[in-house]
Amino acid sequence: MRKIGMLVAGVAALGMALGQANVIKIATQSPLSGPQAALGEQIKLGAELAIEEAKAKFKALGFDLVLVPYDDQANPDVGVANANRIINDPDILGVVGHLNSGVAIPSSEVYARVNLVMVSPANTNPRVTDRKLPNVNRICGRDDVQGPVGAEYAFKNLKVRNVFVIHDKTAYGQGLAEEFKKRLEALGGKAVAFVGTEETSNFVPIINQIRAARPVPELIYFGGIYSQIGPFVKQLRERGVKTRLMGGDGLDSSEFLRLAGAQNAAGTFYTTVAGPVSAFPKAKAVAQRFKQKYGKDMEGFGIYAYDSANVILAALENAIKAAGGKKPTREQVAQAVRQVKMEGLTGTIEFDDKGDNKKAKYFVMQVASTGNWADNKLIRVIEMAAPGSK
Amino acid sequence: MLEQILALLPQVIFDGLILGFVYAMVALGYTMVYGVLELINFAHSEIFMIGAVVGVEVFRYLAPQVGNGLLLLFIALVLGGVVAGITAILVERFAYRPLRKRGTTNRLVPLITAIGVSFILQDLVRLLEGLWHNEFFLRMRTVEDLEGSVELFGGAIFAQSKSFILMGVSILMLLGLTYLVNRTKLGVAIRAVAQDLSTASLMGIDPDRIISRTFLIGGSLGGVAGVLFALQYTTITPYVGFLPGVKAFTAAVLGGIGNIPGAMVGGLVLGQLENFFGTYLPILTNGNFGTEYKDVVAFLILIFILLVRPQGLLGQVVKEKV
Numbered sequence: 001m002r003k004i005g006m007l008v009a010g011v012a013a014l015g016m017a018l019g020q021a022n023v024i025k026i027a028t029q030s031p032l033s034g035p036q037a038a039l040g041e042q043i044k045l046g047a048e049l050a051i052e053e054a055k056a057k058f059k060a061l062g063f064d065l066v067l068v069p070y071d072d073q074a075n076p077d078v079g080v081a082n083a084n085r086i087i088n089d090p091d092i093l094g095v096v097g098h099l100n101s102g103v104a105i106p107s108s109e110v111y112a113r114v115n116l117v118m119v120s121p122a123n124t125n126p127r128v129t130d131r132k133l134p135n136v137n138r139i140c141g142r143d144d145v146q147g148p149v150g151a152e153y154a155f156k157n158l159k160v161r162n163v164f165v166i167h168d169k170t171a172y173g174q175g176l177a178e179e180f181k182k183r184l185e186a187l188g189g190k191a192v193a194f195v196g197t198e199e200t201s202n203f204v205p206i207i208n209q210i211r212a213a214r215p216v217p218e219l220i221y222f223g224g225i226y227s228q229i230g231p232f233v234k235q236l237r238e239r240g241v242k243t244r245l246m247g248g249d250g251l252d253s254s255e256f257l258r259l260a261g262a263q264n265a266a267g268t269f270y271t272t273v274a275g276p277v278s279a280f281p282k283a284k285a286v287a288q289r290f291k292q293k294y295g296k297d298m299e300g301f302g303i304y305a306y307d308s309a310n311v312i313l314a315a316l317e318n319a320i321k322a323a324g325g326k327k328p329t330r331e332q333v334a335q336a337v338r339q340v341k342m343e344g345l346t347g348t349i350e351f352d353d354k355g356d357n358k359k360a361k362y363f364v365m366q367v368a369s370t371g372n373w374a375d376n377k378l379i380r381v382i383e384m385a386a387p388g389s390k
Numbered sequence: 391m392l393e394q395i396l397a398l399l400p401q402v403i404f405d406g407l408i409l410g411f412v413y414a415m416v417a418l419g420y421t422m423v424y425g426v427l428e429l430i431n432f433a434h435s436e437i438f439m440i441g442a443v444v445g446v447e448v449f450r451y452l453a454p455q456v457g458n459g460l461l462l463l464f465i466a467l468v469l470g471g472v473v474a475g476i477t478a479i480l481v482e483r484f485a486y487r488p489l490r491k492r493g494t495t496n497r498l499v500p501l502i503t504a505i506g507v508s509f510i511l512q513d514l515v516r517l518l519e520g521l522w523h524n525e526f527f528l529r530m531r532t533v534e535d536l537e538g539s540v541e542l543f544g545g546a547i548f549a550q551s552k553s554f555i556l557m558g559v560s561i562l563m564l565l566g567l568t569y570l571v572n573r574t575k576l577g578v579a580i581r582a583v584a585q586d587l588s589t590a591s592l593m594g595i596d597p598d599r600i601i602s603r604t605f606l607i608g609g610s611l612g613g614v615a616g617v618l619f620a621l622q623y624t625t626i627t628p629y630v631g632f633l634p635g636v637k638a639f640t641a642a643v644l645g646g647i648g649n650i651p652g653a654m655v656g657g658l659v660l661g662q663l664e665n666f667f668g669t670y671l672p673i674l675t676n677g678n679f680g681t682e683y684k685d686v687v688a689f690l691i692l693i694f695i696l697l698v699r700p701q702g703l704l705g706q707v708v709k710e711k712v
Contacts, residue, residue, distance in 0.1 A: 035526055035627065169682060195672055195680040201623040201630060204405045205668030205681055212398045212673075227527060231625035239548055240539065259529055259625055 024058065024327065025066045026051055026312060027086050028305070029079060029097035029107065030122075032071035035227040038255040039301055040099050043121055044069045045294050046305030047096040049286070052293075054313045061320055063327070065313075068092065072103050079103035083110035092116065093333050094312035096305055101125030102171040108136045117334040119311050121304030124249065124273055125171050129354040129386075135334045137351050139311065139344070140304055141273035141360035143172070143248070145384050147179025147223075149362045150246055150271040153380070154219055155187045158244070158269075162192050164210050164217035166232075168224035168250075169196040176248045177223030192217045203232045207239055217243055225250040230259025237264040249273050252300050252365070254373035262371035269379075274300030275346070275363040279378050283345040297374060307344035315340050347383075356386035394673055400546040402669050403662065408553050408622065410661025411560040415615035416638030417645070417653035418567060419478075419608030425584045425648035426604045428497075429486065432504040435635020436511035437478050437609045441470040441616025442528075442626045443515055448617075449531040459535035466617050467559065474613020478605040481507055487598065516628040528626045536621070556618045563611060564654055570607070571650060580604055584648070637664070644692055646705020655703055663688040 028047045030040035051067045058065045070086065072079035079098060086092050087110060095111060095118040098104040104123040111118050112133045120128065120138040124146055129136060154160045163184060167177035174196065181191045192213045197206060210217060220236075220243050222229050229251045236245075237260075249272035257265050276299065277287045283303050290298040315336035319328035322336070341350045350358045362382045368375035416438050423431040448466040456462040485507050489500050519525055538551040571577040582590040583600045591597045619634065620626050641660040645652025668684035696702070 033520075033526075037526060193672060193677060196682045197680070198682055200627070201619075201625060202409065204409075205402075205665055205684065208398055208401055208405065208669045209672060209681070211401075212394050212669075214394065230527070231623070234624050238537070238539075238550065255527070259527055261532060 022062055022327070023064045023066060023091045024093055024316065025068050025089065025091040026309060027068045027070055027092050027095045027097075029070045029072045029082055029086075029095060029103075030099045031074040032069065034073050036074045036099060036225060038226075038253050039122070040071075040074070042299050042302035043097060043099060043305040045290065045296070046121070046298070046302035047309040049290055049293065050306045050309035050313065054310075057317075058313075061317070062325065063320070066091075070097075072098055072100075072107070074100050074103060076103050076106050079107040080110055083107040087111060087114045087116055093316060093328070093330055094119070094337075096121065096308045096312065098123060099301070100170070100172060101128055101175070104128055105131075105171065108133060111135055115329075115331040115334050117312065117315070117330070117337045119308040119337065121308040122249075122274065122301050125175050126387075127171070129356045130388075132354050134338075134355075137311075137337055137355035137357075139307055139346065139349050139357045139360070141362050141384070142356065142386055143176045144179045144387060145360070146248055146271050146273055146362055147176045147181075148183035149364065149382055149384075150221065150248065150269075151180045151183035151187065151189070153269070153271070153364050154221070154246060155184060155189050158219065160219040160244075161189050162215045162217045163189060163219045163221050164213055164243070165191045165194045166206060166220065166222045166224070167194075167196050168222075168228055169198055170224075172250065173223035173225070173248075175223070176250075177221065180221050180223065190215070197228075200228060201231065203235045204239075206232070207236055207241060210236075210241060210243065211239075219243065220245045222247045223250070224248075226253045226256035226259065230256050230265075233260040233264050233268065237261075244269070246270060249300070254297070254299065257367070257371065257373055262369065265367045266369035268367040270365050270367070272300055272363045272365060273360065274304045275361060275381065276300055276365070276374065276376060276378065277303065278374070279361075279363060279381060280345050280347075286345060299373070303345050307346050307349060310344060311337060311340050311342065311349055314342050352386065354386070354388070359383050359385055391673060395670060397546075398669060400543060401548060402665055404547045404549060404553075406662040406665035407658065408556055408661070409665055410658035411557055412615055412619050412622075412634065412657075413638045413641045413660050414654045414657025415560050415563060415611050415618075416634060417641040417657045418564070418650060419612040420639050420642040421645070421647055421650060421653040422580075422604050422608040424642070425650075426580060426601060427486070427490075427500075429500050430504065430639065431481075431486075431608075432501070432635070432639075433481050433485075433507040433511060434478075434608065434612055434638075435631035436508050436515075437474045437481075437631075438612040438616045438619070438635060438638075439626070439628065439631030440477050440511065440515065441474040441613025442620040442630060443519070443616075443628070444470040444473045444613065445617030445620040446528040446530050446626055449533065453531050453533055459533040462533060463536060463555065463617075463621070467614050470613040470617035471610035472613070474616065475606040475610035477511070478609025478612070479602050481511075482602060482605040487601075512628050512631075519628065526627060528620075530620045530624045530626065552621050556622055559614065559618060563614060567607070567611065568650060576600075576603060640689070640692055644695060644702055646702030649702065649704050652702055652704035659703070660688065660692070663691055 028044045030043040055065045070082040101123045117135045124143045126144045167174040246269040252272040287298040319332045319336040364379040366377045419434045445466045579600045641656035642653045645656025667687045671679045
């Protein structure tokens with residue numbers, strides 16, 4: 001009896017091993033529910049499209065490619081819990097994500113335990129790559145460049161001297177606001193105030209501070225996410241404050257338009273690390289396929305997620321070839337990612353020793369008054385190397 | 391610094407008043423239920439949220455049909471109040487009454503039930519709105535004839551017409567409630583049940599019915615407050631009730647829980663404290679403490695007040711029930 005049982009178990013285990021041997025999974029982690037789902041869904045769908053398109057190629061190599069999306073809810077605890085589930089699935093060989101630096105930083109430490117490679121389309125906090133983890137890479141820019149890019153534009157082009165700086169107290173928002181303030185002050189401008197807030201509905205106290213601030217601020221800079229900046233702008237304009245507004249890539253979502261109201265949002269400046277489809281001639285065809293498949297417009301992070309997934313897929317292909325057609329180990333994939341040099345939709349992708357893209361693009365944008373996010377005006381594109389890279 | 395503070399003061403007081411009225415209306419729900427059942431009904435935050443969501447939906451669907459903004463708001467207030475009131479009754483019927491019938495004497499059990507109900511309602515609304523509109527942030531639709539604004543006292547106060555509506559409606563409701571509790575038969579019954587549930591039932595009062603009505607009244611007040619909140623601050627999520635709920639509860643305790651005028655005073659005081667410190671903290675501390683600490687400071691002051699006057703501002707020291 002016992003022997004039969006063992007035999008059955010053995011056969012079952014063998015069957016499972018055989019069944020799984022040729023499956024390669026790529027995970028995405030981004031907020032799919034809750035306040036930031038609009039941005040997170042772009043990441044999931046962008047990666048999904050890339051994987052769908054590569055399926056045939058991997059089939060020819062003898063592997064089934066599968067996407068496994070995880071919802072990190074923009075919450076570090078959830079992200080880490082998912083990360084633990086991800087590393088326990090041996091078929092997952094790469095992660096595309098996250099949206100939030102505050103989630104990516106602790107989660108990537110979990111991936112690092114098993115050398116699971118992560119390529120981020122959206123994490124801009126300097127600490128994401130400054131820890132020099134061998135498995136952590138990003139193709140987007142960094143806040144210590146994005147913040148200063150905004151400050152330079154405000155100071156030199158908008159001729160703004162006094163700025164009211166607000167942040168949302170997260171690793172992302174506060175970091176961005178601090179970098180903005182630093183460069184502004186180095187240029188000779190002044191941050192009239194530097195205020196943090198976790199408020200989501202009643203922005204009246206801050207608006208009153210803005211009205212009372214001396215010297216009168218010529219610009220408001222808000223380091224945060226559209227979910228907060230949208231209602232803030234609506235209340236600000238309703239109260240008759242016309243001061244210009246600038247933010248980072250956190251407000252780079254059409255949801256910002258909906259929450260603020262098209263009229264109130266019009267003219268808002270923002271810097272982003274993920275340019276719109278119009279900034280990338282090569283992305284046009286992909287964006288059409290995206291729209292056809294998902295019925296939604298492809299926005300900045302969708303394009304970057306598409307490229308991130310393709311970086312992992314290119315590395316996988318190289319690693320499979322290097323391993324003689326066998327399934328590579330996670331470590332081999334991580335090493336292969338660092339070797340990748342490819343032309344993505346967003347430009348050349350090549351990593352330095354920290355995992356930053358050697359040259360990332362930064363965009364200064366202005367919200368259009370037409371009420372259509374895709375009409376936003378691209379004011380300038382700046383290509384800049386990550387600080388400290390060789 | 392002083393100049394800056396004085397220049398803003400009228401505005402801060404005015405804005406604090408509006409916030410205070412919202413808290414006061416929500417606090418009434420806490421205080422009424424506590425007065426009758428000695429239950430802290432934490433699900434009341436979510437009743438408030440449901441009112442806000444109903445307001446948003448009414449504006450979304452009826453704004454193109456109803457030309458008149460005030461009429462539209464009236465419909466939203468009535469529907470918001472009714473839906474929230476009915477939800478409150480259902481919560482009482484299915485979550486609290488079974489516990490009461492079972493004779494649970496432990497105070498913690500209904501409290502934990504209330505917290506649980508609160509989570510259920512949040513996620514239920516989130517699910518429904520997700521399926522219905524695929525939206526997490528619900529935005530109150532702008533209606534032009536509610537969007538006017540005036541400057542009072544030579545520009546010292548910037549006031550939106552919807553702020554006056556909020557104040558007007560809340561004052562009406564507070565007066566109405568005071569009349570209802572003190573002058574009507576239902577009010578007498580509510581007070582009787584609050585005094586002693588079992589004795590009241592011997593006097594021909596059906597306590598279940600009175601408790602239901604109490605929840606209905608408190609719930610509708612919360613719902614109306616929710617609609618006005620949505621109109622004033624424009625963006626609503628399924629979790630929007632939590633903080634105002636906790637603050638309104640604090641306001642009820644500050645005013646002396648179980649005491650209706652107390653809840654109103656508590657709400658107004660809390661609204662002023664929050665708005666005052668939210669605006670002035672960075673100025674007072676030279677930028678070292680930002681607006682994010684406004685709740686900390688407001689709550690520290692509340693704790694201090696309660697240390698000095700534990701029964702609350704208008705509360706009376708609880709004597710043995712006669």
